[in-house]
Amino acid sequence: MDDHLALLVLAGALGEDELGDRAATTSLWYLRLVAAVTAPPQTGVGPGRLSRLLDTAAKGDVDDLRIRILAPPKPVLDVLHPMRFARETAGVQRSSRLNLLAAETLGAARHHGASFLVAAPNAGGPIEAVAEQLGVAIRVLGGP
Amino acid sequence: MALRRGDTTHQTIAEAKLHFGVAEKTVYHWINTGIIPRPDQLDHGARSVYVFDDEYLERADRALEQHRLQRRLRAIVVTDPKDLDPVAGDDPLAEVDTPHQREPAAPVTTSLAQQLRSLVFDGSLRREIDATVDDADLQVG
Numbered sequence: 001m002d003d004h005l006a007l008l009v010l011a012g013a014l015g016e017d018e019l020g021d022r023a024a025t026t027s028l029w030y031l032r033l034v035a036a037v038t039a040p041p042q043t044g045v046g047p048g049r050l051s052r053l054l055d056t057a058a059k060g061d062v063d064d065l066r067i068r069i070l071a072p073p074k075p076v077l078d079v080l081h082p083m084r085f086a087r088e089t090a091g092v093q094r095s096s097r098l099n100l101l102a103a104e105t106l107g108a109a110r111h112h113g114a115s116f117l118v119a120a121p122n123a124g125g126p127i128e129a130v131a132e133q134l135g136v137a138i139r140v141l142g143g144p
Numbered sequence: 145m146a147l148r149r150g151d152t153t154h155q156t157i158a159e160a161k162l163h164f165g166v167a168e169k170t171v172y173h174w175i176n177t178g179i180i181p182r183p184d185q186l187d188h189g190a191r192s193v194y195v196f197d198d199e200y201l202e203r204a205d206r207a208l209e210q211h212r213l214q215r216r217l218r219a220i221v222v223t224d225p226k227d228l229d230p231v232a233g234d235d236p237l238a239e240v241d242t243p244h245q246r247e248p249a250a251p252v253t254t255s256l257a258q259q260l261r262s263l264v265f266d267g268s269l270r271r272e273i274d275a276t277v278d279d280a281d282l283q284v285g
């Protein structure tokens with residue numbers, strides 16, 4: 001799954017019926033999530049909505065969520081080690097013009113025989129055509 | 145092996161170690177160090193043995209989860225990169241081959257969950273993350 005859904009899974013904010021029984025994300029989607037959560041306010045976009053939300057929410061809630069994001073409990077969300085499917089990732093990157101984020105996603109999906117769950121704002125783009133060629137199913141959550 | 149007393153069957157260390165997925169000595173270690181509560185005991189011949197009923201196992205599971213969260217919090221406080229790495233350990237690849245059976249996270253408050261869902265699905269989080277990580281290999285699409 002992508003970074004958006006990983007955040008919701010770690011927050012317990014996705015319904016059981018919205019996910020399969022195994023949840024995992026790749027190292028680069030995870031890196032995007034951690035970058036957003038740990039970005040100091042003075043860099044980039046400054047304090048955005050996520051930062052403001054985490055600043056204003058109940059402290060206990062936020063502390064638990066930060067811990068879960070920085071060290072995801074494996075039974076809740078696996079962050080997959082890229083070495084396990086490096087060959088598949090390299091193969092995807094070689095045969096397509098996808099960037100590393102997309103290539104690792106499809107490499108992981110091929111290795112595990114899994115589908116890719118993505119939040120609607122992250123859906124679309126060249127990964128979809130390559131996924132179709134490779135037989136990797138993409139499921140979009142939160143679309144119209 | 146379970147102990148039978150009248151109409152009641154009590155689970156023992158043999159069942160408990162299977163429940164936790166660890167060795168007996170690990171269960172005893174958790175008990176003796178207070179990581180999980182001390183179970184009730186039953187006399188069995190000349191010995192006294194621990195019994196682990198379902199309600200106790202649920203309490204022990206919660207205690208273990210709490211213990212693990214506290215360890216992670218300590219790891220974050222000391223910022224030891226090895227402890228922060230969710231796949232680090234003696235064998236960094238030992239448990240990452242297959243995604244684990246998912247367990248739901250303890251949910252945040254309904255209000256925060258709704259705000260997070262709104263942030264995710266209205267595209268705000270996408271814009272925020274894209275602006276934070278400007279490397280082309282980390283961009284979506």
